[in-house]
Amino acid sequence: MPNSQTVSIQRCNSYDRTQVHEAVQTSIDLLGGIESFIKRGDRVLLKPNLLFGRPPEKAVTTHPAVIEAAARLALDCGAKVFVGDSPPISSAKRTCARCGVKEAADRLGLTILELNHPTENGWHAQSKTAGILTPPISGVLQDMDFIINLPKLKTHQQLYMTGAVKNLFGCVSGRRKAYWHFKLRSSVDDFAAMLLALHEKIAPGLTIVDGIVGMEGMGPGKGVPKSLGLIVSGADGIAVDCVIADLLGVDIQKNFILRKAQELGFSGADLQSITLAGESIEKAAVPSIEFPELTPIGFSLLHLIKGMMKYIAHRTHRRRLS
Numbered sequence: 001m002p003n004s005q006t007v008s009i010q011r012c013n014s015y016d017r018t019q020v021h022e023a024v025q026t027s028i029d030l031l032g033g034i035e036s037f038i039k040r041g042d043r044v045l046l047k048p049n050l051l052f053g054r055p056p057e058k059a060v061t062t063h064p065a066v067i068e069a070a071a072r073l074a075l076d077c078g079a080k081v082f083v084g085d086s087p088p089i090s091s092a093k094r095t096c097a098r099c100g101v102k103e104a105a106d107r108l109g110l111t112i113l114e115l116n117h118p119t120e121n122g123w124h125a126q127s128k129t130a131g132i133l134t135p136p137i138s139g140v141l142q143d144m145d146f147i148i149n150l151p152k153l154k155t156h157q158q159l160y161m162t163g164a165v166k167n168l169f170g171c172v173s174g175r176r177k178a179y180w181h182f183k184l185r186s187s188v189d190d191f192a193a194m195l196l197a198l199h200e201k202i203a204p205g206l207t208i209v210d211g212i213v214g215m216e217g218m219g220p221g222k223g224v225p226k227s228l229g230l231i232v233s234g235a236d237g238i239a240v241d242c243v244i245a246d247l248l249g250v251d252i253q254k255n256f257i258l259r260k261a262q263e264l265g266f267s268g269a270d271l272q273s274i275t276l277a278g279e280s281i282e283k284a285a286v287p288s289i290e291f292p293e294l295t296p297i298g299f300s301l302l303h304l305i306k307g308m309m310k311y312i313a314h315r316t317h318r319r320r321l322s
Helices: 017-029 064-076 092-099 101-108 139-143 164-171 176-183 188-202 237-247 256-264 301-321
Strands: 006-011 043-048 080-085 111-114 146-150 152-156 160-162 206-216 224-234 275-278
Touching (some): 006 237, 017 206, 017 224, 043 064, 043 139, 043 164, 064 080, 064 101, 064 146, 064 206, 092 101, 101 111, 146 164, 152 224, 164 188, 164 237, 164 256, 188 256, 206 237
Parallel strands (some): 006 275, 043 080, 043 146, 080 111, 152 206
Antiparallel strands (some): 006 224, 152 160, 206 224
């Protein structure tokens, strides 16, 4: 198994499928090659960011070319590959259709899964986050042998930036996400701790971040696309987030997730413990990016009720169309 504290940085300035595939493959080769992660017959889940059904050029979701590149690597190992997420409003299948992922999935014969059927049992043991409560996670993940986390690099108006750790919040089914924003509304540190506990329980084996075009400003859904030219990969998602923060020039104290990870003793949150491969921080660093003005992490009760009504109306509309 590759060194979990190695993070690979690759340059890629286009979503041309051939260029993206080469960049992703090179990135993973520097970690020991995809065969060191996946074996023939494995059931592999690709977990992209499918926040909303927006066109890929809006940079709201993981770009289809990055998902396709990761899928091809896993397929070349003889794996059975799936794409899954639980968007906050729509279904994964409808979101994939609207953001270009369905076309890539159809081209490769990938099944798109809804991350539903929440369960609190059967997850990896928590060490650093023992005792920290988490939402029930989709039991669909437990049918998988390996999980590849495919975040989109974006700013975040509540957490400052979003990457590997935050992307796994999508494994919490549907509107339960809004409830946990309400439940932990009084403390962004508690929310960050919950996300780290999710990461430790799910334990994805590989993270590949789509930072070719990221988002700046009022991310994760209302910001502006920003060309960054980056593919960042590693076995430890926290280490990947730590390297990204350094590439963006983010003070660790402003990154609530990494700040809490340091407090809890995760080695991936210490840049000095990470081995870099590929491009150097100096050569790949982003010269400037606009970060958002932070808003509270919590949702009010009124926000929660409105969200539930919108979700119910959306589901009713879908049933009428089907």
